Amino acid sequence: MNTISAADYEIVFNETAYSFLNQFVQKQNYSKIFILVDENSSENCLPLFLQNFSIEIAFEIIELESGEINKNIHTCTEVWTILTELGADRKSVIFNLGGGVITDLGGFIASTFKRGIDFINIPTTLLAMVDASVGGKNGIDLGNLKNQVGTITNPKMVVIHSQFLETLPQNQMRSGLAEMLKHGLIYDANYWDLFLDLSQLDTNDMDVLIHRAIEIKNNIVEQDPTENGIRKALNFGHTLGHAIESYFLENKDKTTLLHGEAIAVGMILESYLSTTLNLITTEKYLQIKNTIKSIFGTVEILDTDFTPICDLLIHDKKNEYGKIQFTLLEEVGQVKINQEVSTDTIISSFLDYKS
Ligand code: NAD
Numbered sequence: 001m002n003t004i005s006a007a008d009y010e011i012v013f014n015e016t017a018y019s020f021l022n023q024f025v026q027k028q029n030y031s032k033i034f035i036l037v038d039e040n041s042s043e044n045c046l047p048l049f050l051q052n053f054s055i056e057i058a059f060e061i062i063e064l065e066s067g068e069i070n071k072n073i074h075t076c077t078e079v080w081t082i083l084t085e086l087g088a089d090r091k092s093v094i095f096n097l098g099g100g101v102i103t104d105l106g107g108f109i110a111s112t113f114k115r116g117i118d119f120i121n122i123p124t125t126l127l128a129m130v131d132a133s134v135g136g137k138n139g140i141d142l143g144n145l146k147n148q149v150g151t152i153t154n155p156k157m158v159v160i161h162s163q164f165l166e167t168l169p170q171n172q173m174r175s176g177l178a179e180m181l182k183h184g185l186i187y188d189a190n191y192w193d194l195f196l197d198l199s200q201l202d203t204n205d206m207d208v209l210i211h212r213a214i215e216i217k218n219n220i221v222e223q224d225p226t227e228n229g230i231r232k233a234l235n236f237g238h239t240l241g242h243a244i245e246s247y248f249l250e251n252k253d254k255t256t257l258l259h260g261e262a263i264a265v266g267m268i269l270e271s272y273l274s275t276t277l278n279l280i281t282t283e284k285y286l287q288i289k290n291t292i293k294s295i296f297g298t299v300e301i302l303d304t305d306f307t308p309i310c311d312l313l314i315h316d317k318k319n320e321y322g323k324i325q326f327t328l329l330e331e332v333g334q335v336k337i338n339q340e341v342s343t344d345t346i347i348s349s350f351l352d353y354k355s
Contacts, residue, residue: 001013001014001016001160001207001211002211003016003020004211004214004215004218006134006154006158006218006221006222007154007221007222007225008154009154009155009156009157009158010157010158011134011157011158011160011214011218012157012158012159012160013160013161013207013211014160014161014162014163014207017159017160017161018052018053018159020157020159021053021120021157021159022053022054024156024157025055025057025093026056028093028118028156029091030057030091030092030093030118031057031058031089031091031092032057032058032059032060032086032087032088032089032091032092032093033055033057033058033059033060033092033093033094033095034059034060034061034062034083034086034088034092034093034094034095035049035059035060035061035062035094035095035097036062036064036079036094036095036096036097036098036102036105036106036109037061037062037063037064037097037098037102038063038064038065038066038067038098038099038101038102039063039065039066040066040098041097041098041099041102041124041164042061042063044124044164044167045097045098045122045124045164045167046061046097048161048163048164049097049122049161052161060086062079062082062083064078064079064102064105066098066099066101067101068101068141068249068259070101070105071101071104071105071140071141072140072141072142073140073142073149075105075140076105076108076109076112076140079105079109080109080112080113083109083113088113088114088117089114090114090117091117092117092118093110093117093118093119093120093156094106094109094110094117094118094119094120095119095120095122096110096119096120096121096122096123096133096155097122097124098123098124098125098128099123099124099125099127099128099132099172100123100125100127100128100131100132100133100259102124102128103121103123103128103132103133103138104132104137104138104139104140104147104150105138105140106119106121106138107119107121107136107137107138107139107151107153107155108138108139108140108149108150108151110138110153111138111151111153112151116153118156119155119156120155120156120157120158120159121133121134121155121157121158121159122158122159122161123158123160123164124164124165124168125164125165125168125172125175125176126165126168126172126173126175126176126177126180126210127172127175127176127178127179127259127260128176129160129162129165129176129210129214130176130179130180130183130210130213130214130217131176131179131213131217133155133158133160134158134214134217134218134221135217135218135221135234136152136153136154136155136221136225137150137152138150138151138152138153139151144246144249144250145246145312145315146242146245146246147242148315152225152226152227160210160214162206162207162210165206171258171261172258174258174260174261174295174296175258175259175260175261176260177195177260177295178237178259178260178261178263178264178267178292178296179213179260179263180195180209180210180213181195181264181267181291181292181295182234182236182237182263182267183212183213183216183217184216184332184333185236185237185267185271185288185329185332185333186216186220186233186234186236186327186329186333186334186335187216187219187220187233187333187334188212188216188333189331189332189333190333191212191213191216192332192333194209195291195295196287196291198295217234220233220234221234229337230337232325232327232335232337232338233327233335233337234327235327236267236270236327236328236329236335237263237264237266237267237269237270238263238266238327239266239270239313239316239324239325239326239327240265240266240269240270240309240313240346240349241262241263241264241265241266241267242262242266242312242316243309243310243312243313243316244257244262244265244266244299244301244309245257245259245262245263246312247305247308247309247312248262257299261296261299264292264295264296265296265299265301265353267288267292268288268289268292268293268353269346269349269350269353270326270327270328270329270349271284271285271288271289271329272285272289272348272349272352272353273326273328273339273341273345273346273349274328274329274330274336276341276345276348276349277328277336277339277341279328279329279330279331279336280329280330280331280332284329284331284332288332289353298353298354301350301353301354303350306346306347306350309350310343310346310347313346320338323340324340324341325337325338325339325340326338326339326340326341327339
């Protein structure tokens with residue numbers, strides 16, 4: 001797999017990744033490496049990582065409890081304190097070895113500790129490989145509001161080793177698939193078409209699919225690193241998806257939705273909104289809805305959930321001057337950003353989703 005060059009860092013793959021990493025670490029002359037893991041990446045991925053990466057300088061492992069619930073300021077305070085106690089200095093580096101929670105948290109912790117130290121992302125979930133680890137967005141949740149506090153700081157390198165996925169549960173694989181589908185919908189119609197019939201794909205295709213998904217994300221980010229324009233394409237499905245994810249997280253009667261599961265619903269709803277503005281045809285909408293539902297099923301959303309979910313949209317980070325801004329599909333492979341939609345139309349998208 002070819003290395004992908006991002007603005008000021010490289011995304012390296014599989015067999016060759018570790019020699020790039022070794023060389024880079026030697027060149028930087030780091031004082032100490034801190035490897036941030038959660039209990040699952042510690043058990044399933046750390047041994048494989050340490051087999052491949054020959055660390056020649058002092059390192060410490062910092063293990064956090066897994067889960068979105070821990071992506072908050074308390075965890076950051078804990079890690080900042082541990083770093084301080086263990087003598088981290090400005091020449092220390094943090095390796096974020098885990099899913100999107102670890103890369104988001106670790107990136108935020110590193111980019112703020114002593115006004116910013118280096119970090120390297122080593123994603124171990126599909127979602128973190130194709131999305132969270134690339135593009136420089138780091139952050140934490142504020143209460144149940146997703147990613148309200150954060151930084152845009154690039155990692156120094158991203159190491160993609162698809163062998164980590166061998167231990168990833170199926171529902172987590174599916175969650176990552178949602179972001180890959182999104183990359184096709186917003187940027188590459190041919191890539192989207194590959195997912196229309198999953199039975200045509202096998203596990204050998206995975207490396208190529210991951211590589212292309214990262215390439216798409218990187219292309220978009222490079223055009224607009226600070227999200228003033230085209231980077232908003234990546235938010236397709238996320239305006240409603242994040243609101244649904246937050247609502248399910250805070251509501252004890254609901255099962256918690258994985259990030260990708262919520263985004264899958266959001267992509268169907270926002271494809272429906274695209275038809276109401278005459279952007280995509282109803283036929284295309286139905287193809288999107290049926291394809292996503294065939295993979296993710298239908299999440300139960302009650303009529304009484306609509307209003308509280310819409311209320312959460314007010315906190316969306318894309319809002320400007322108090323107005324909710326959607327990224328919608330102009331056609332498969334192309335988006336239209338900064339679209340406004342009435343609450344009634346949003347409600348009709350929920351009703352159609354349920355049908
Ligand atoms: P996660 O980090 O919670 O990982 C999912 C689960 O898989 C966890 O229980 C984890 O411990 C476990 N796990 C990780 N690697 C494993 C492996 N190889 N084998 C077995 N278990 C493993 O969640 P995620 O889906 O990776 O990431 C979701 C997060 O990513 C959300 O917080 C979301 O906001 C964020 N995100 C960020 C961006 C960005 O641009 N920064 C983009 C998309 C998503």
